Amino acid sequence: MNRLIDGLNKKQKEAILYQKGAMLIIAGAGSGKTKVLTNKIAYLLENGVSPYDILAITFTNKAAEEMKERIKNNTSNFTTRALWISTFHSMCNRILRKDIEALGYSTKYNIYDSSDQEALVKKVLKDLNIDDKKFTAKSVLYGISILKNNLIGPKEAFKKASDYFEETVAKIYEAYQKKLKETDSLDFDDLLYLTVKLFKEHEEILDYYQDRFKYIFVDEYQDTNYVQYLLTTMLAEKYQNICVVGDPDQSIYGWRGADMSNILNFEKDYPGAKVIFLEQNYRSTDQILKAANAVIKNNSSRKPKNLWTDNKKGELITCYEAETEGEEAAYLAREIERLTRQGYSYGDIAILYRTNSQSRIIEKSLVRYGINYKLYGGLSFFKRKEIKDILAYLQFLNNPKDQIAFERIINTPKRGIGGTTVNKVLFNAEDKGLGLEESLLQGQEYLNTGTYKKIEGFLKLLDNLKKLTDTGSVTELTEAVIKETGYLKELEVERTEEARDRIANVKELLSETKEFDQQDEEKTLESFLGNIALYSETDDLSNDSKVTLITLHMAKGLEYKVVFISGMEEGIFPHYRSLSNPEEMEEERRLCYVGITRGKEKVYLTRAYIRNQYGITRGNEESRFIGEIPHELKNYPNKEYQLVKSTYIRDTVPSAIEKQGDIGFMLGDKVQHNKFGEGVVVQVEGKGQDTAVSIAFPNAGIKKFMAIYAPIKKISR
Numbered sequence: 207m208n209r210l211i212d213g214l215n216k217k218q219k220e221a222i223l224y225q226k227g228a229m230l231i232i233a234g235a236g237s238g239k240t241k242v243l244t245n246k247i248a249y250l251l252e253n254g255v256s257p258y259d260i261l262a263i264t265f266t267n268k269a270a271e272e273m274k275e276r277i278k279n280n281t282s283n284f285t286t287r288a289l290w291i292s293t294f295h296s297m298c299n300r301i302l303r304k305d306i307e308a309l310g311y312s313t314k315y316n317i318y319d320s321s322d323q324e325a326l327v328k329k330v331l332k333d334l335n336i337d338d339k340k341f342t343a344k345s346v347l348y349g350i351s352i353l354k355n356n357l358i359g360p361k362e363a364f365k366k367a368s369d370y371f372e373e374t375v376a377k378i379y380e381a382y383q384k385k386l387k388e389t390d391s392l393d394f395d396d397l398l399y400l401t402v403k404l405f406k407e408h409e410e411i412l413d414y415y416q417d418r419f420k421y422i423f424v425d426e427y428q429d430t431n432y433v434q435y436l437l438t439t440m441l442a443e444k445y446q447n448i449c450v451v452g453d454p455d456q457s458i459y460g461w462r463g464a465d466m467s468n469i470l471n472f473e474k475d476y477p478g479a480k481v482i483f484l485e486q487n488y489r490s491t492d493q494i495l496k497a498a499n500a501v502i503k504n505n506s507s508r509k510p511k512n513l514w515t516d517n518k519k520g521e522l523i524t525c526y527e528a529e530t531e532g533e534e535a536a537y538l539a540r541e542i543e544r545l546t547r548q549g550y551s552y553g554d555i556a557i558l559y560r561t562n563s564q565s566r567i568i569e570k571s572l573v574r575y576g577i578n579y580k581l582y583g584g585l586s587f588f589k590r591k592e593i594k595d596i597l598a599y600l601q602f603l604n605n606p607k608d609q610i611a612f613e614r615i616i617n618t619p620k621r622g623i624g625g626t627t628v629n630k631v632l633f634n635a636e637d638k639g640l641g642l643e644e645s646l647l648q649g650q651e652y653l654n655t656g657t658y659k660k661i662e663g664f665l666k667l668l669d670n671l672k673k674l675t676d677t678g679s680v681t682e683l684t685e686a687v688i689k690e691t692g693y694l695k696e697l698e699v700e701r702t703e704e705a706r707d708r709i710a711n712v713k714e715l716l717s718e719t720k721e722f723d724q725q726d727e728e729k730t731l732e733s734f735l736g737n738i739a740l741y742s743e744t745d746d747l748s749n750d751s752k753v754t755l756i757t758l759h760m761a762k763g764l765e766y767k768v769v770f771i772s773g774m775e776e777g778i779f780p781h782y783r784s785l786s787n788p789e790e791m792e793e794e795r796r797l798c799y800v801g802i803t804r805g806k807e808k809v810y811l812t813r814a815y816i817r818n819q820y821g822i823t824r825g826n827e828e829s830r831f832i833g834e835i836p837h838e839l840k841n842y843p844n845k846e847y848q849l850v851k852s853t854y855i856r857d858t859v860p861s862a863i864e865k866q867g868d869i870g871f872m873l874g875d876k877v878q879h880n881k882f883g884e885g886v887v888v889q890v891e892g893k894g895q896d897t898a899v900s901i902a903f904p905n906a907g908i909k910k911f912m913a914i915y916a917p918i919k920k921i922s923r
Contacts, residue, residue, distance in 0.1 A: 208826065209280075210245045210248055211245070214238075215241075216405070217482055217483065218238060218241070220482055221246060221565060223249070223298055223518045225250060226560050227478070227479070228449075228474050228479035229446065229480045229482070230472045230476075230482070231450070232484065232511060233452065233484040233564050234485050235490075235800070236485065236487040237338060237485065239425075241450075242268075243273070243423060244280065247289075248276075248281040249423060252281055253275070255420075255421065258288045259418070259419065259420040260420075261421070261422050262289075262292075263295060263422075263425065265294075265426045266293065267530060267741065272291075277289070277477060279420070295684050298401040298738075300493050301415065302315075302392075302400060303733075306337075306400065306404070306572075307831055308411065309407075309706075310721075311392075311400075314390065315732075316390070316391045316392075316601045316732075317392055318386075318394075319589070322596065323667055324347065325610050329385070329680055331346075334377065345587075347617040349372070350379045350464075351395050354398075354399045356433070361380075362377060363379055363380075364380075383433070385609075389608050389609050391605070391607075391610075398433045398434065398619040399433060402436055405437075405678065416446070419442075420445045420447055422441055422442050422449070424451070424698070425451050425827060427452035428452040428454050428457040428464070428466055428468070429458075429464045430468050431462075431463035431464055431471075435465065449477065450692060454469055454508045455796055456503050456796060456799070457793070458796050459759070459794075476742040482690060486513075486514060486515055488515070489517075489521025489797055489806050489861075490515065490517070490805070491517050492514075492515055492518045492520060493523065497839050498803050499513055501831050501835060502799040519809060520808075521807075522839055523809050523839055524809070526725060526810060526843055527810045527812075527815065529814065530814050530815070531773075534567075534773075534814045534888075535568045535570065535571035537570050538568060538571060538770055539571045539574070539575040539577055541770075543573075543575060551751045552578055552751045552752050553754075555754070555762070555766060555767070555769075556754040556756060556761065556766040557754070558756060558761050558769060559755075559771070559779075560758060560773055560778055560779040560781055562583045565755050569581065569755065572753065575751055579754070579755055581755045582755065582756045583756065585823075587711070588741055592693075592697075592708040592712050593715055594614070595614065595693065597735070598618075599671070600687065603675050603729070606643055606748030607642070609642065616628055616664060616753075619695075627661075630652055636653075644667055646664070671683070671686055671690060679723045680727070680734045681716060681719040681723050681725055682790070683731065685716065694712060694721075713910050722734050729917065758771070758779075758797050761795070761801065763870075764804055765805075766805065768808045768810075769807065769809050769810070770812060771801045771802070771810070774811045774828070775813045775826035775827065777826055777827075777832065778826065778829070779871060780831070782886055782888050785904075811831075823852060840886040871890050871899045872890065873889070874886065876921040877919060877920050878915060878916040879918050880918075882901075885901040887900070888902045898911065900912065
């Protein structure tokens, strides 16, 4: 067992050898936390703890697979089925597949992804005669998600509603949840929400899992939200053997409900808990760590620590100041080419940015220079139309109550069954309390002969496919769907490049099904669909030799020899929404800390003096985060030229931060609009009575007004 601690530092060994009771490991970036976590679990197994008694929770499927592989290689006492290593959602899915019938659902439920959820909300909005321009599907789903993650049901949401928007969301939430229940479907948040509900309403089930999981490990604990916190607290209540690993300085998901106080208050929740700080970094150079430490120390909500390394070699942080975003993008491409001549490969390099929209100009520049790149944050494989179409057939075969899947497949490929016919089928089903297939079978009662013949063809197709659901593998069933529906034939007729790409994607889906059929775990159709629904785009981050383009949020957990962070300007990064909110500014600073610590050997911070954003050209101040890095750690290429250009640009492009006459609006002001609600000023143009302001509204986008006439009122700055 010495091999599990040999070569580790004192703090890492201490963390592994502490076996009983609550434990908090504050693990700085690049401090070897995954090695500590996996070796700690392996050490338990080697000391006679049954794999059946252990639960380990991560935040991505990729991290879970990596943990499984490491533990498997470090111990002989390992079985995939007995030792649970998974994400929160996968864990809850596994529990619900076994026990959800206690809540009145079928164990064959389908899991709706974001596009399925949007489709269902749009149906609800239509049923309730609610304007989908005022209440967009995305904004409504965001509101429902926040409610579910705080364990607030529809009835309680009505009671808590403080304005018309919240009342309407509560109304939609109630109808949305009813539709999900009727169709034996869950959304992502239901997986966690219903598991907590199951534990609260059925103590015997909670008791079973408390006894099952005597040792609980949670990675990235700073990113847990309320419902995730409650799940781990409930499961650990009996034995108190819980080890959480995380770093408050890397808490960057507050916008989606993550609550950093969960890790900051761990010692209050578990008095006497052992606390260990892992501060030695094995990833980055000393200069990179000093820069990251200098930035993050400006935050007040944190557990103070100081990353350090034995790697004293390395270069200063390169800060490049371009005149325009186009020049910035060209510099990125030129510098990447220079680095490759020095021996770096494209795969060693990543360009990080605050928002996806920033990638456009960078991509154009990389293409112009002939640099191969891969972009993350676009449309993932499983969200492409052709893949969604095939999966919808599998979803309906698994759960014939799934109305969203039904509406997707009934005329795909086109078989002459239009929207009017579909509405008649749905009305008949709802009116008579029938299943969708039963309603189709009665079609001759309410459809004309020609239309019903098409329905009969569809029913025959379903019957043929059903024969394989219980007897064939997932691959055989998928191949039958592709062949029997004639999906590929319809694409082949198009003879376009897009159609050829879609054909290739459909064929690639069979690679996924074959991998699933070859695994050791459960091979049911609902298990396959569950795996696909819980897939995360970061699970597909490959190591091929291409420059990575990725948002700072998605880059967490990754590392590269060379990292460029572009758009280091006030209003870009930090984002304009944080300019008047201290808590949001601290999260932006943590995001910068995460970005800098992705770099192993070189870090570049780039900016533009003038940037065209949202169709508006404006001058931007340098990001405060660059200013927080000590001068002796920074290198400015062509500094004299940059200073001359800086003076010229500041003289010719008025800063939007300056007050504009007596109207008094400034960049970052929070305002209230009679129709669009609360927003943030992102651009100010003109002076006095000619002042025009551009305001970003969460639910309406960016709107431009003449300040003197607009129904807007400043709230605060």
